[in-house]
Amino acid sequence: METTQFPLIISVDDHTVEPATVWRDRLPRKYLDVGPRIVRAPVKEMTFLGGRFRPVMGEPGSTDGPVGDWWVYGDLRRPLTRLDTAVGYARDEVKLEVITYEQMRPGSYDVSARLADMDVNHVQSAVCFPTFPRFCGQTFAEAADKELALLCVRAYNDWMVEEWCGPKARGRLIPLPLIPLWDAELAAAEVRRNAARGARAVAFSEIPPHLGLPSVHGDEWDPFLAACDETGTVVAMHIGSSSRMPSTSADAPPAVGSTITFANCCFSMVDWLMSGKFERFPNLKVMYAEGQIGWIPYILERADVVWEENRGWGGVADKVTRPPSELFAEHVYGCFFDDAFGLRSLDSIGVGNVLYETDYPHSDSTWPKSREVGERQMGHLPADVVERIVRGNAIELLGLTKDGLWRGAE
Template identity: 60%
Template sequence: LCFPTFPRFCGQTFTEHPDREMGLACVKAYNDWMVEEWCGDSNGALIPLIIVPLWDAELAAEEVRRNAERGVHAVCFSEIPSHLGLPSIHSGFWDPFFAACEDTETTINMHIGSSSRMPATSADAPVAVAASLSFNNSMASLSDWLFSGNLVKFPKLTLAYSEGQIGWLPYVLERVDDVWREHRAWGGVKDLIPEPPSAYYYRNVFGCFFRDRHGLVAIDEVGEDNITFETDYPHTDSTWPETKQVAEKMVEGLTDEQIYKAMRGNAIRMLHLDLDKDVVTTPGLKRTAALDLLGE
């Protein structure tokens, strides 16, 4: 799954262009390149990830449906669209886009930095401060989504927090449930969220990680069905070229079933890939499929 760099993590570059006709043409050209050229002859090794015209939710929905017709099941979106000057996920503006994603089984992927703003304490803080806090927007975004009512309105919608890591999830899930139980009467969600927010996380959300031992230690709270492994190649945070060794160290103590889900199976399910039909039903193949296919 290859995220955009030149258009930025959810296509902000084209959204910011003042000429909407040109912006839409660029979005479609990028997606055509992604599907037909980048992924076209890879025999499934490369998975298409599209962008949409963020300035118009109806056009975004049309682009999701256009690409779903050629087998695409992943789209980029902003973790916090209001940071881009766009309507929030509470506004109702995005409903056509969300409906299209739900109808076509297209997962909404929110990469860190997709709101064009990284967490920081001050303008003169070392860059290392922002780098160490890179998961903060994912954490804020998840709370936003869990209290938005969108996962009630669109119960089959799927979200993924790309590079958001997972070690922070147990406390956030505990906290949102506490707030729901104790404060929902005055917190604006009494009639909006009928179940504890964590229920929607376990049903609709995937956390993505590349180096997060704490998250795997807490796999029972994070959810073995809710995590997917990634590499961040070719960025400087990447585990490459020691990806397999890093992965093997992180999953020590997990069952073969948990390793398979985290390293491969959940991603196959999340992206609706036609892979590993034999592995799912054949004992002993899960660990091999999960780790050996990462290479040496």
């Protein structure tokens, strides 16, 4: 494949670092002192071991330690870190350290700068997961004041739809709202509210019980799933959206978890395939961001064997009436940015079930060489297959224009 032929990328997994004013500008005045806000302060201690991130904030105004910008919300103290926005730095310079907004690439939080960085990276359009709310809004689900938390979710979604994906983005940024995870009826209402203004995806947890929430095997999530089924809203699950990155031990270094990041996606997909939800909600679609795809063929093979041979005693005979691999083909999408093995296994996964991503601005991101990475990995594939993987499947799944842009509320 010649360089000039590589399609413009639609990335289904990038990230935004929320500007400091998102909640300050949108919450009622009485909540301004308790809602999410930025405080500049030093770090006293910060570790990331066993899949757990543990930062300790120093006294605001002090210079006793490296100084960074921290989100303060209730009892939560969460710093901006170099891992939130690593693009533009050499790999060996990307360390677990606090930073300020001035120390990050502007494309992390500014729409115009983001579009410019997308141009450099051969990216036309992008779906962006959150940072401070965490990948599916766990920050607000954990908050004690649920009235304020609901306002925070709605404020984020208003910012996402109206500003981040607003007129300045020219259809190139695709909204990904959050839901109030603690209440499925409120979640359904938020899905419908955002679908009415053109949103066609919503962030959700890969393994809700890790957050103290119901699993997908019961009926507690049915109001939410019914709203997604009704509106054509894709359930998007990012690695880490259960607030528990895969690891092996409390003292395992981050490299262990980084190697097995796909594991939660693997467990989650089996949950969904064996839940019966895809048969109850036939229009439901789910996608796994940053989970890669090379692991999928064996899991489908194993799931089919279990369903065929063990469903009588396996607890699924009355709700899963078709082979899991068939359900996968109709309802599940794997997302990757650097998975040569997965691409060699494409016949076992399905060309129509694969989406491309760049992970800007994280340390794993292929920016600014996503085009070169894609060409290297997909050079053996026919042009029409590359077109589907890099943009065609995303256009169909997310209801974009034929040119790959977000439609907004038509």
